Amino acid sequence: MIGKGDEYEKMADTERELWWYKILHLLTYRSIENRFGSDRTIQILDMGCGTGGLMLYLKTKGYENIKGFDISEDAVRICTERNLEVEKGDLLDAQSLIAKSNYQVIISHDTLCYFDLKQAQKIVLVLGDKLTTGGILLMNLPALQAFGGIHDKAVGIVRRFNFADVGELNVGSRLGLDSTRFWPFILTPLIFIKRFVQRLKMKKRNYEVTSDVEMPNGILNTAFFLLVKMEFSLLRSGLFGSSLYVVFVKE
Numbered sequence: 001m002i003g004k005g006d007e008y009e010k011m012a013d014t015e016r017e018l019w020w021y022k023i024l025h026l027l028t029y030r031s032i033e034n035r036f037g038s039d040r041t042i043q044i045l046d047m048g049c050g051t052g053g054l055m056l057y058l059k060t061k062g063y064e065n066i067k068g069f070d071i072s073e074d075a076v077r078i079c080t081e082r083n084l085e086v087e088k089g090d091l092l093d094a095q096s097l098i099a100k101s102n103y104q105v106i107i108s109h110d111t112l113c114y115f116d117l118k119q120a121q122k123i124v125l126v127l128g129d130k131l132t133t134g135g136i137l138l139m140n141l142p143a144l145q146a147f148g149g150i151h152d153k154a155v156g157i158v159r160r161f162n163f164a165d166v167g168e169l170n171v172g173s174r175l176g177l178d179s180t181r182f183w184p185f186i187l188t189p190l191i192f193i194k195r196f197v198q199r200l201k202m203k204k205r206n207y208e209v210t211s212d213v214e215m216p217n218g219i220l221n222t223a224f225f226l227l228v229k230m231e232f233s234l235l236r237s238g239l240f241g242s243s244l245y246v247v248f249v250k251e
Contacts, residue, residue, distance in 0.1 A: 007155055008051055008074040010213045015053030018215055019225035023184065024109065024243075025057040026229070028138055031247055032063075032105055035136050041065060042104040047094060047127065048111035049086055052079040069097055092119060094126045101130045109140040112169070113157045121171055128173040128250060137175060137248040141166070143182055147191055147242035149198030154211040161244050175248040183245060184228040185238035195242075 015021040036042050040062040046055055049068030052075075058066055069089035070076055079086035089097040091111055106127050112120040127137055141161040142152070148160060166180055184191075194212070201207040215221060231238065 005074045007211055007213065008072060008078065010211065011053070012051040012078050014213055014215050015051065016056070017221065018213070019221050019228065020184075021053055022225055023228050024140055024245075025054055027140075027183075027232075027245055028054060028107060028109075029058065029061055031136065031138055032058075035134075036104060043102055044105040044107070045069075045098065045103045045130070047089075047091055047106060047108040049079065049084075049107075050075050052082050052084045052086060054107065054109070055079070055084050055086075056082060069094075091115075091123050094123060094130070098126075098130045102132060103130055104132055104135045105138065106131055106135070107138045109138070110142065112139065113142045113159055113161070116159075117165075117168060120169055124169045124175065124248070125173045128170070128175040128248065131250040133250055135250045136178070137250070139246045139248070141244045141246060143242055143244035144240060147188075147195050149195035150202060150207065150209060151195070151198065151212045153202075154209050163244075166244065166246055169246075170248060173248075174251050176251045178247040178249045180237065180244060180246050182238035182241035183243050184224075184231060185235065185241050186227050186231045187224060188241055191242050 042063070042065065044058065044063055044066045046066065046068040049055055049070050052068065055066050055068055066085065068079060068084060068086040070079070070086060071088065071090050073088060076086055076088045091108070108123070108127060112123065115123065124137070131137060142157050143161050145160050163180065166177065170177065216224070
């Protein structure tokens with residue numbers, strides 16, 4: 001999403017309240033707490049932190065040892081304005097960017113979609129090496145081609161993932177696959193219809209290229225959040241969805 005300053009501004013404006021971000025933040029927090037309990041001293045690294053919404057959220061939960069990197073100058077600027085410890089850096093340079101291998105948690109949400117398979121494997125290998133034994137690598141991935149559309153073009157997504165793709169990501173690493181889940185299963189009909197309409201528009205010459213990052217009205221936003229949160233209570237793993245949440249563990 002480099003060079004798309006307007007999209008970063010939209011992210012910064014919505015990521016604390018938009019149901020999708022709130023669910024992803026909650027998933028991340030639960031993964032960390034399930035692994036490390038009440039320990040708030042663990043070292044956390046967010047590789048591809050965007051405008052820092054997740055970092056801010058984790059700080060409200062008591063985690064203070066959080067550092068981030070992002071390739072976008074717009075994202076780094078916004079994070080700096082939010083008093084977050086964030087530096088500019090490319091995921092492909094993670095080996096040199098991350099000085100020490102002392103992180104219990106590394107997060108890299110919605111980043112591998114910008115790379116081909118070999119590059120993605122290299123990134124996962126390096127991030128895995130930077131974890132302590134027993135540490136976790138958390139990743140959210142855009143999922144399934146059926147959910148592609150104008151949104152993908154707007155933010156620069158070049159690939160979507162399925163379960164088979166996840167199995168190839170940790171080849172050669174010391175990471176074990178702890179869990180995966182598609183989400184939000186309960187809202188897939190709405191998302192599919194929206195992206196299907198987008199794909200129809202893309203067949204025309206002139207169409208507006210903009211992402212789906214926008215706030216619905218308050219009632220809908222709250223309803224979507226509660227429905228997806230309920231989904232997590234009822235289903236151990238979503239059957240399918242527009243995102244795929246993955247947890248790797250350093251063995």
